[in-house]
Amino acid sequence: MSTLPVHPWHLAPDGLATRRQLRARGLRPGGQDVAATLERPRRRRAPLVAYLYRVDLALPVRPMTPAKWAALAAANTARRTCPECRRDAGYVIPASLGTCVPCAYPEEQRAA
Numbered sequence: 001m002s003t004l005p006v007h008p009w010h011l012a013p014d015g016l017a018t019r020r021q022l023r024a025r026g027l028r029p030g031g032q033d034v035a036a037t038l039e040r041p042r043r044r045r046a047p048l049v050a051y052l053y054r055v056d057l058a059l060p061v062r063p064m065t066p067a068k069w070a071a072l073a074a075a076n077t078a079r080r081t082c083p084e085c086r087r088d089a090g091y092v093i094p095a096s097l098g099t100c101v102p103c104a105y106p107e108e109q110r111a112a
Contacts, residue, residue: 007052009040016052023061030059 007013016035022028032053040048064072079092082100089100097104 004034005036007036007038009038009048012036012038012052015055017055017058018050018052022053022055022058025055025058026061027055027058028061029053030057032057 013036017025017027018038019029034051035054036052038050038052040050042048076092077088080088080090082089082093082103084099084103087100093100
């Protein structure tokens, strides 16, 4: 087992990119192994690590199919639908509440 090359933050060599950088170029790692790591030093905790992939081995991002678009729309609709009153809240329901604001705080809605 070989160790990965470690580069300081902002000093990655050309030809290597993070997942986000690949995605910004319309690419994906495509199953390749991590080529190197970037480490950002932190004062009192372990360093932040970012994985780098080779750009020349990256593949184009797969296009969204109609089925994927439909699944994404259904998932977003589910995130906006209140499980208690079954209405579209008009926003993504916070996990901390679990329901829309009127259902979470019914007494405040009556006073207003």
